[in-house]
Amino acid sequence: MIYPYFITYMAAGLILAGGVFAWALKNGQFKDQQRARYLPLEESAKAGPPSDLSRIRKTELGVLAGLAVAGLGASGAAIVFSLLQNRP
Amino acid sequence: MPTPPFEGKGKRPADEIPEPGRYATARGFCLTSAFWMIVAASAGLLGATELIAPDLPGSLAWLSFGRIRPVHINLVLFGFVTPGLLGAAFYYVPRLLRTELFSERLGRLTVLAWNGALVAIVVSLCMGYTQGREYAEPVWPIDVLVVGAFGLIFFNLALTVKNREEPLLYVSIWYVLAAVILTAVTYALGNVIWRPDSGALSGIPDAILLWFYGHNVFGLLLTPLSAGVAYYVIPRACRAPLYSHTLSLLGFWSLLVIYTHIGTHHLLQVPVPTWLKVIAVTDSVAMVIPVMAFLINIWYTARGRLGEIHADIGAKFVFTGTVMYFFVSIQGSMMSLPQVQRVTHFNNWVVGHAHVGVLGFAGMIAIGGLYAVLPKISGRPLFSRFLADLQYWLILIGVTGFTVVLTVAGLIQGNAWLNGETVYRVLGEIHMYYIVRAGLGLMVFSAALIGMYNMARTLFPRKGGAP
Structure with a gap:
């Protein structure tokens, strides 16, 4: 009686994650990683130069x-x- | 000195002033977080005071420690930290995807449902209605409401992703989507939602399921949401690209694979299958992989740019949260070892660990996220940088103090019990630490009040103030 609950729980997580990972791989989410690094910065262009400590x-x-x-x-x-x- | 990106006085460029209704969901979650932080902190302070003076509530059963403690925990988790992190997410998700949120109306409805659930949690727990399972105390109708709210959030965010103009999903998007859907599933399973009468299985299976839930409701909700905020706020504050997006994805996927299995490390003294304990301990130690992938990435992004971090109050909170994450993760991995647990389990050490994790790590990042997005969603500079700094130091000293006194108290308790000492004789030895803890709680409560005031003055300025 013990096993089905947590085996199902763990398996569901892994299967779900595997499915999404396959989708990401197929849709090129792991390509162009250099551009991805800059995505949060698009609004920051207007900011001034860095300040000193x-x-x-x-x-x-x-x-x-x-x-x-x-x-x-x-x-x-x-x-x-x-x-x-x-x-x- | 140049004006930092998110602070300073004066008008902001017209294109940065959001049109009415935009970011209503983010705004709603921000206010939710600030308000419920006050209630959560006051419940914690009351509980801490009752540990010093157990007769304090007298005959007022609804204020007794057994009811106030779950109120405190549930409100910190679902009232303060999660909405704070979601408030930031509802701002950055559309920005990173270069689109609008799928539905602000649905978002507002979600905020209402969320607050309804929080009110119901407080009222029902104070009245004594509880499932009696740690972190899963709320009764079935509230469980349904919480799962429904997470479902609505996922629906809204997933359709925003579907409508995106930016093809690449930045790592923060991965984290927030995973957090919301995994928590919806974890919450439903952990609360045994298919058994409305008890909300529980029976015997050992219930303990196992509860601790899968008990650990994951923090680890798969607060951790990924916090990571998502940090990955957004730190590069922006530093005006530098993320150190490595590939490393961030490695951290994300390894978190998903490893974190889901470690709940049983709470049950090493319980007759659960040995192989499950081995998985739990092994994966607890293996958590060093996602943790260090995240921390190395954030810290290398900020390397040589601490001036920018300190100039930006949001980033300052977030960066401190990442340092706390380092502590709590190292602690967590070590605490899963059976030899260490013999001393540290079932006492105040664990309470100290929880405060570092939830307040020091996720709470700090939640507040940092709020301060980072507040000027954006309001179109105004932050009302007071001074008050935000004051709040920062009150929380930092509070949480560091919690860690020290609760760790010391925990070691006294753990070592005494290991040597066969009776419980009541130890209580006198830790009394002083409880007094200090309550004092520190007062600081955190004050910080919550300051934060609410600062946010309210930013979002609702007096007439004639800056636009």
Whole structure:
């Protein structure tokens, strides 16, 4: 009784994805990938030149980087701690 | 300094002022997101406060934790984040396809139905009507309404794709279409919609099906919608082409193949078939493929252009969301390992993980998407960049704080239980973390109020203001 539900669920996803992938392949969706890279930019042509980083923004970036390193460090430490605590 | 593309004061070119009625659907979903973020955050804040003071609701059953928690979760998922991402999508899909939305009228109807479902969710859950399955609490009539709304959205977007003038489908289009149709199917299956009386199977099959749903309703809804927004907003803000469209498609298709199978990693302690657990854990680790394909692509597009990212408040939110995505994905893959789960499962670690994912990643990108499209759909500059920045920092500090305190609390709980400690003795140890969590929740609630005000003033300026 268990198998039919999730096998159907997983198979439906794969079959659906396979069908759409075949459609995409047949319709040339994987060609001209260079042009595809520029599609979001069509409206941006009017924008001015890029702006430089101000000192405040550099500080902001530093704070963000600090948060990122702290978060990653905490996660890593927690995982190492978990693995060490659970040694068989 | 030159005026960034989406901000600044003064008149915008006439061709950028949308005619009345255009983008009504995008506008509706944007407002939906901003409004329900307030309600969702207030429910979360109330729930967090009740964890500190369990007697707070007194005899008001409709405010009890068991009812407020599902209200919070369902509103964050369907009230705040999903509509925010859809608001951006209803703007960028027609633009990328160089056509108009198939039907703004149908879109408006969808927004109405969506909000009707949200009201029904709040009322029914507060009254105690629930299916009692995590993330699938709403009762059958609401399930039908939600699936119907997703069906209408897919219909509208699919016919927009059909009417397109641009033959190539940009990766954001792939992501949004996949998210909508997969969620319609996942929601119907996961809520066992063919059994209106219970909304559930029985025994282990129900647990398996529920967790396919429970994971996919986030992974196959919020992740692809967020990726779609990021792939649109970041190249525009950087004024640079996407690093690799081929890599983005690799990420999309691998997400589709891998993500659909990993729900059982929530059930590693349950007697489900071993082969299913192996698939779930293996694919959870394999998620590094779509995740890194996405992140490498976005970060290489933004490489050397962080000045532009910071100049554009929408992109700033979105880019931060991608950093959070990195954290939550690494966490997710690691948490699927049985050895790690022995400590991290069934405690506040998971709650911290969920907040990084839904608020830090998808929520941040949803708000970024709103700020990116607001000036376009309103034809006016954003009312206040300062308020948007304030909102950004409140949410960033809030979600980072959530992560730290909930992770610490989770480790205390997990380690104590693993060593045979009783539950009530641990509660005292984590009390302080709950207090800090509630304080951080207040920051997020404030951020939601600020965001709503900023959006309302942008969309509905006072008479005599800028056009």
